[in-house]
Amino acid sequence: MNIIPEYGLGAAKTPNAGQARQAFQSQNLAQQRVPIIESLFAYADTVRFHMPGHRGGKGADPLGMSLLGHKAFSSDVTGVPAMDELHEPHGCIKEAQSLAAELFGADQTYFMVNGTSGAIHTMVLAALDDGDFIVIPRNIHKSILSAIILAGAHPAFVLPAYDEYLGFALGVEESTLNQCLSSNPGAQKAKAVLLVNPTYYGTSQNLSSICSAVHNQGKLLLVDEAHGPHFHFHEDLPEPALRAGADTVAQGAHKIIGALTQASFLHIQGPNIDRARIKASFQYLTSTSASYLLLASLDAARRQMALHGPDLIDRAINLANMLREEVNRIPELYCFGQEIARQPGVDALDPTKVTITVKELGITGYQAETYLRDQMGIQVEMSDLYNILVIVSFGNTTEDISALLEGLRSLRLAVQTGQIPMRLLEAQKSIPNLPPIPEMALAPRKAVQGNWARVPLNESLGHVSAEVVTCYPPGIPILFPGEVITQETVDYLSIIRRLAFGISGPEDRTLTTLRVVESM
Numbered sequence: 031m032n033i034i035p036e037y038g039l040g041a042a043k044t045p046n047a048g049q050a051r052q053a054f055q056s057q058n059l060a061q062q063r064v065p066i067i068e069s070l071f072a073y074a075d076t077v078r079f080h081m082p083g084h085r086g087g088k089g090a091d092p093l094g095m096s097l098l099g100h101k102a103f104s105s106d107v108t109g110v111p112a113m114d115e116l117h118e119p120h121g122c123i124k125e126a127q128s129l130a131a132e133l134f135g136a137d138q139t140y141f142m143v144n145g146t147s148g149a150i151h152t153m154v155l156a157a158l159d160d161g162d163f164i165v166i167p168r169n170i171h172k173s174i175l176s177a178i179i180l181a182g183a184h185p186a187f188v189l190p191a192y193d194e195y196l197g198f199a200l201g202v203e204e205s206t207l208n209q210c211l212s213s214n215p216g217a218q219k220a221k222a223v224l225l226v227n228p229t230y231y232g233t234s235q236n237l238s239s240i241c242s243a244v245h246n247q248g249k250l251l252l253v254d255e256a257h258g259p260h261f262h263f264h265e266d267l268p269e270p271a272l273r274a275g276a277d278t279v280a281q282g283a284h285k286i287i288g289a290l291t292q293a294s295f296l297h298i299q300g301p302n303i304d305r306a307r308i309k310a311s312f313q314y315l316t317s318t319s320a321s322y323l324l325l326a327s328l329d330a331a332r333r334q335m336a337l338h339g340p341d342l343i344d345r346a347i348n349l350a351n352m353l354r355e356e357v358n359r360i361p362e363l364y365c366f367g368q369e370i371a372r373q374p375g376v377d378a379l380d381p382t383k384v385t386i387t388v389k390e391l392g393i394t395g396y397q398a399e400t401y402l403r404d405q406m407g408i409q410v411e412m413s414d415l416y417n418i419l420v421i422v423s424f425g426n427t428t429e430d431i432s433a434l435l436e437g438l439r440s441l442r443l444a445v446q447t448g449q450i451p452m453r454l455l456e457a458q459k460s461i462p463n464l465p466p467i468p469e470m471a472l473a474p475r476k477a478v479q480g481n482w483a484r485v486p487l488n489e490s491l492g493h494v495s496a497e498v499v500t501c502y503p504p505g506i507p508i509l510f511p512g513e514v515i516t517q518e519t520v521d522y523l524s525i526i527r528r529l530a531f532g533i534s535g536p537e538d539r540t541l542t543t544l545r546v547v548e549s550m
């Protein structure tokens with residue numbers, strides 16, 4: 031099969047792509063199959079007296095039908111014998127999961143229908159017992175906090191490196207992790223280390239070396255690779271967590287490759303992780319009516335990567351590099367590249383994540399995002415105080431890149447002509463140093479399950495937080511549920527409250543009050 035014309039990709043451009051393509055083309059022919067999609071086609075004409083109620087679309091609302099189409103409704107089946115069963119796979123789902131495991135190099139792969147959050151919850155719940163410790167970076171995604179709450183575990187925190195100019199956290203430095211493992215009492219007894227790799231901004235740590243250190247201490251390495259399911263398919267991308275030796279890996283197939291939103295993978299390898307516990311946790315947390323649209327999209331995304339992965343990723347890398355180069359030609363805008371790998375806590379960069387720093391224009395990233403959306407019809411992935419983040423995928427075109435560049439030039443002009451006010455105040459350019467991590471008095475689960483009270487920020491000293499409070503920048507939580515509020519924390523939050531930006535997590539976003547555990 032000649033894979034090039036299907037996507038109009040042309041010759042591979044990065045030096046490593048041609049080699050990777052050859053390796054993939056010679057791969058097992060079975061990867062051309064899509065067992066779940068094949069079964070859905072075969073099931074299409076079946077007369078149905080089972081859930082869901084729309085009966086393959088015949089009973090669907092016409093507006094819903096006109097948006098989603100007949101095929102989506104007819105493929106929306108669940109839990110019938112001909113279509114296998116996600117909780118006890120033995121047919122097309124089993125085959126599809128095995129093909130995914132084979133492709134990614136896992137011993138076993140689960141198809142997840144509740145996002146990468148679902149994969150993270152499953153791997154954490156399987157690894158930990160009530161009261162166990164787990165080492166995590168302080169800047170985790172909130173799904174890891176909820177996993178820790180579900181498991182009844184105690185976190186032992188390790189601080190990630192931080193780039194002051196860019197205003198966000200990078201990865202965890204290996205020496206910092208080793209120091210934590212040897213001297214933090216919670217980390218010493220921890221069963222597992224969970225790392226987020228890559229970060230949202232695409233920076234990646236030296237996972238192989240970290241993995242050896244973690245395994246040498248008899249601990250599990252769990253990796254939140256939500257943003258890295260494409261790493262396996264191109265040599266110019268950071269090392270995938272499975273290749274680095276991680277025990278379990280949660281991947282957002284919907285975030286970066288072509289699966290539908292929510293669809294994710296959970297990969298498992300090696301002898302360290304208890305397979306029966308993974309299966310049980312998966313069953314506790316997964317709907318008994320999983321959507322076959324999501325499952326089919328995972329099957330298709332796996333096939334697409336198996337047959338065309340290196341070329342598609344090559345295309346994304348080239349588009350992203352073109353964008354990066356052109357952005358750096360626009361005065362006052364900055365877009366870091368592989369030089370970020372010289373920073374502590376960074377070993378490599380995924381070039382398809384393009385962070386555009388707008389602070390030298392005197393505006394915030396939030397303003398830039400709003401302008402691009404409202405005036406230029408362009409939606410970026412996210413913004414923070416200093417930056418906007420763009421994810422370039424193989425679904426993007428050179429026209430998309432040109433439109434974004436035009437939008438950025440127009441943004442600069444709008445600032446110069448006063449159409450966009452310079453809201454990045456001097457004070458916001460220097461964020462105060464983070465207060466020390468407070469003592470944890472209660473496991474997060476106990477803190478969120480107890481009775482809550484609301485106290486004014488300036489009266490919160492000594493109380494135990496019942497919520498997480500994060501400020502962007504630095505994107506590192508100031509308070510976790512269960513932590514004792516210190517004077518340094520109150521002082522820091524008072525400054526952030528006056529600056530009034532980037533507050534995430536607390537119920538009262540103005541930080542006038544904090545939710546705390548009610549005193550007994």
Ligand SMILES: Cc1ncc(COP(=O)(O)O)c(C=O)c1O
Pocket residue numbers: 144145146147148150171173226229230254256257282292294
């Ligand atoms: C690093 C990281 N981990 C986990 C998740 C959770 O993924 P999902 O939204 O698919 O549940 C996200 C979501 O953005 C994320 O950025």
